[in-house]
Amino acid sequence: MRRPSLLAAALALACNASAQTLIDNANGYTLDASGKLARFQALAFDAAGRIVAVGSSADVAAKAPGYRHIDLQGRTMLPGLIxxxxxVFGLGQVATAAELYGTTSLEGAVRKVADYARANPQRAWVVGNGWNQEIWKLGRFPTAAELDAAVADRPALMHRVDGHAVWVNSRALALAGITKDTPDPAGGKIERDAQGNATGILVDGAMALVTKVVPAATxxxxxxxxxxxxxxxxxxxxxxxxxxxxxxxxxxxxxxxxxxxxxxxxxxxxxxxxxxxxxxxxxxxxxxxxxxxxxxxxxxxxxxxxxxxxxxxxxxxxxxxxxxxxxxxxxxxxxxxxxxxxxxxxxxxxxxxxxxxxxxxxxxxxxxxxxxxxxxxxxxxxxxxxxxxxxxxxxxxxxxxxxxxxxxxxxxxxxxxxxxxxxxxxxxxxxxxxxxxxxxxxxxxxxxxxxxxxxxxxxxxxxxxxxxxxxxxxxxxxxxxxxxxxxxxxxxxxxxxxxxxxxxxxSLEAGKWADFIVTDRDLFAIPASEIGKIGVLETWVGGKRVFQKR
CATH class of the missing domain: 3.20.20.140 (Metal-dependent hydrolases)
Structure with a gap:
């Protein structure tokens, strides 16, 4: 039971500001200049956050005398991932919008939008992301009328999972002025029914017809x-x-x-x-x-x-x-x-x-x-x-x-x-x-x-x-x-x-920024089926720890 607590205590010594630091006893992997996999035990970086040495414990210690010492206790260290x-802003905005990524049916998506709209009465527009008619096995695109069933009192706009189509309700179509006579814009398509009426799906360049009337983020x-x-x-x-x-x-x-x-x-x-x-x-x-x-x-x-x-x-x-x-x-x-x-x-x-x-x-x-x-x-x-x-x-x-x-x-x-x-x-x-x-x-x-x-x-x-x-x-x-x-x-x-x-x-090489991560398992020692389950314990950028799992 002492091992995790000792690791946490050692890592707690690292403050947000860079300091001359030697990280030792690592199960380290990096890539050399030719892109081949290389192993290391220790890494040292200076107060500016640049790597001074990478290699065996003895070699790195010789090049970093007097550096603050962190014992990684055999944990795996990798170069920071890119x-x-x-x-980036889209990632942050998704957290505050209706999330349809996990929906497996049209009915489930409509329920999620309705729940979100009820929970957010202050929002002038109901916006969401992540629908995918292929996973719903719908055989067609959803319609404005179906989105109206979730929210009819306000405009609603749902981005498709790939970001190249939007599903809007009737209120949004009206606010955008999209009618039977609206032509397809260059590089875009308005999905229409047999009578030529817009169905509520706008593809690529046609999305701007409605997104331009959505209030800009503050x-x-x-x-x-x-x-x-x-x-x-x-x-x-x-x-x-x-x-x-x-x-x-x-x-x-x-x-x-x-x-x-x-x-x-x-x-x-x-x-x-x-x-x-x-x-x-x-x-x-x-x-x-x-x-x-x-x-x-x-x-x-x-x-x-x-x-x-x-x-x-x-x-x-x-x-x-x-x-x-x-x-x-x-x-x-x-x-x-x-x-x-x-x-x-x-x-x-x-x-x-x-x-x-x-x-x-x-x-x-x-x-x-x-x-x-x-x-x-x-x-x-x-x-x-x-x-x-x-x-x-x-x-x-x-x-x-x-x-x-x-x-x-x-x-x-x-x-x-x-x-x-x-x-x-x-x-x-x-x-x-x-x-x-x-x-x-x-x-x-x-x-x-x-x-x-x-x-x-x-x-x-x-x-x-x-x-x-x-x-x-x-x-x-x-x-x-x-x-x-x-x-x-x-x-x-x-x-x-x-x-x-x-x-x-x-990569982790002398002269580069000390951008690295510490993970909860060894990428190169687990079955391929478990790779996606690897957890990040520590993230460091330029010798500063920017994330630590609690």
């Missing part, structure tokens, strides 16, 4: 969302995240939090689009490092298409289960190329959301044209790279484009992906092994809050190709699975590389 694609609400998100990120062992699309207000808060010592997870942010916010935020050029690498704003997030679940992802040939549609490309080639060039010319990394094979092909084609003019020093990316024509996969390597992928998307989408694209196209979908075999470096993330922010669930999915219930037995298209070391690398060193931060984070 999520290469998430939505600064207090944004701060509350950021506080909630940072607490969750620390709890899940994420020492750095790539925030996929922010604006002026979010940038202001990030800088303020960094200045005040409140930014407890490093943030590599992407400016959403190249419109007005980009013009303001890019006036001084890319911000590659702020407040000891706690914040960076050096990339741009663009969208080529929608999502597979709502059939908004752009496909070269029609959907296998809906031959009347190819999905939606948001922009014509020239329009998209102009956006990409504007960002590249200003010195920014370009990260484009592309899920369907037509979306990926369009972006690869634009990169091919632009890189003849501008060298790829920014390490441009395609976010998701979810369904790629087999002939296009080698172009990622040839052009030096990083596939930024989310392992849990595969295990979440397994219930519908092959129906959407058929048995041939699925060979180029969620194709991690194919990318790795050709030498591409994959940056892994989760796309939280669409998926869980727990990176161990992502590592589990990458290795097993199964969801957290162990479905399907043997793994879904297991031939595309990663090894455990590859999975750790894509959530650490290669995610850092995708942000051009591999010299300061991503």
């Amino acid at each position: 999520d290469a694609h998430g939505h 600064e207090a609400e944004e701060r509350a969302a950021l506080d909630g998100a940072l607490a969750l990120l620390g709890k899940n062992g994420l020492t750095s995240v790539h925030d996929a699309g922010i604006g002026v207000a979010e940038d202001k808060l990030y800088r303020a939090y960094a200045d005040q010592g409140k930014l407890t997870t490093r943030v590599y942010a992407m400016i959403g689009d190249t419109a007005a916010d980009f013009d303001r935020l890019s006036a001084s050029g890319p911000l590659t490092s702020y407040a000891n690498d706690l914040y960076a704003l050096a990339s741009v997030k663009l969208y080529a298409d929608g999502a597979l679940g709502s059939r908004g992802a752009a496909l070269i040939k029609p959907y296998s289960d809906a031959p009347h549609t190819h999905g939606l490309l948001f922009y014509k080639d020239g329009e998209m190329r102009a956006k990409m060039e504007k960002a590249i010319k200003a010195g920014y990394q370009v990260n484009v959301h592309a899920i369907g094979d037509a979306g990926n092909r369009q972006i690869l084609g634009n990169y091919a044209a632009l890189l003849k003019k501008y060298p790829n020093v920014q390490r441009h990316r395609i976010e998701h790279a979810q369904v790629v024509a087999l002939a296009d996969i080698p172009r990622f390597k040839r052009l030096g484009i990083i596939p930024s992928m989310q392992p849990t998307h595969a295990t979440s989408d397994q219930n519908m992906a092959e129906q959407r694209v058929g048995p041939k196209r699925i060979e180029g979908a969620y194709a991690w092994r194919t990318f790795l075999k050709q030498g591409s470096r994959i940056a892994c993330g989760s796309d939280f809050p669409i998926e869980s922010p727990n990176p161990f669930e992502g590592i589990h999915a990458a290795v097993t190709r199964q969801d957290m219930r162990g479905v399907p037995s043997g793994g879904w298209h297991k031939e595309q699975a990663m090894t455990l070391t590859e999975a750790l690398r894509c959530f650490t060193l290669d995610a850092a590389w995708a942000a051009r931060q591999e010299k300061v984070i991503g």
Whole structure:
């Protein structure tokens, strides 16, 4: 009974401020410069929070005389984990909205919305997230009339699980002025009934018709969302995240939090689009490092298409289960190329959301044209790279484009992906092994809050190709699975590389920031089925402990 209490007492010596510290008796794993797995017993960092030495107890002690000593008592230490694609403020906002992620039927979702509306009478809009008609086995989208049954006195807006469609009630349709005569906007679709009336589902570009009339969050609400998100990120062992699309207000808060010592997870942010916010935020050029690498704003997030679940992802040939549609490309080639060039010319990394094979092909084609003019020093990316024509996969390597992928998307989408694209196209979908075999470096993330922010669930999915219930037995298209070391690398060193931060984070090496986690079990000594159950005991960023399990 003494062992846990001794560990807690030793760790209690570490205060929030960095101090010269030697952590000893660790079951440590990291990656070397070549990405190979390495073991260590001890790690020391200086008062600035940078690593001084990593290795055996004797070697590290010799290089860190007089340092404060913490005995880890054999616990497992790993590099801090990095999520290469998430939505930080969205994660925080989900906690205060109606949550439909766990619903298994339309009726259950309607009950949850009704319960939430009754519990929150002060909210002018009833907002929620996470519905998925595929899991409901509805065979169709839900309707405004069905949402009216849950809340009719106020407008209601429910985001689909992938964030690429909204389900609204009749009050919201009326406030947005959407009628039978409202045309589909560019890059979007209004679902309609046989008479042409809007049914209550707005896909991709059509979502703006209603979201533009939703009151903007106040600064207090944004701060509350950021506080909630940072607490969750620390709890899940994420020492750095790539925030996929922010604006002026979010940038202001990030800088303020960094200045005040409140930014407890490093943030590599992407400016959403190249419109007005980009013009303001890019006036001084890319911000590659702020407040000891706690914040960076050096990339741009663009969208080529929608999502597979709502059939908004752009496909070269029609959907296998809906031959009347190819999905939606948001922009014509020239329009998209102009956006990409504007960002590249200003010195920014370009990260484009592309899920369907037509979306990926369009972006690869634009990169091919632009890189003849501008060298790829920014390490441009395609976010998701979810369904790629087999002939296009080698172009990622040839052009030096990083596939930024989310392992849990595969295990979440397994219930519908092959129906959407058929048995041939699925060979180029969620194709991690194919990318790795050709030498591409994959940056892994989760796309939280669409998926869980727990990176161990992502590592589990990458290795097993199964969801957290162990479905399907043997793994879904297991031939595309990663090894455990590859999975750790894509959530650490290669995610850092995708942000051009591999010299300061991503592994535990002398000179890098002391970003690490302590876990309750050994990642490399447990059955693969238990990876997603690993718990984080401690999260440290720059030599400061930002989370401790109580």
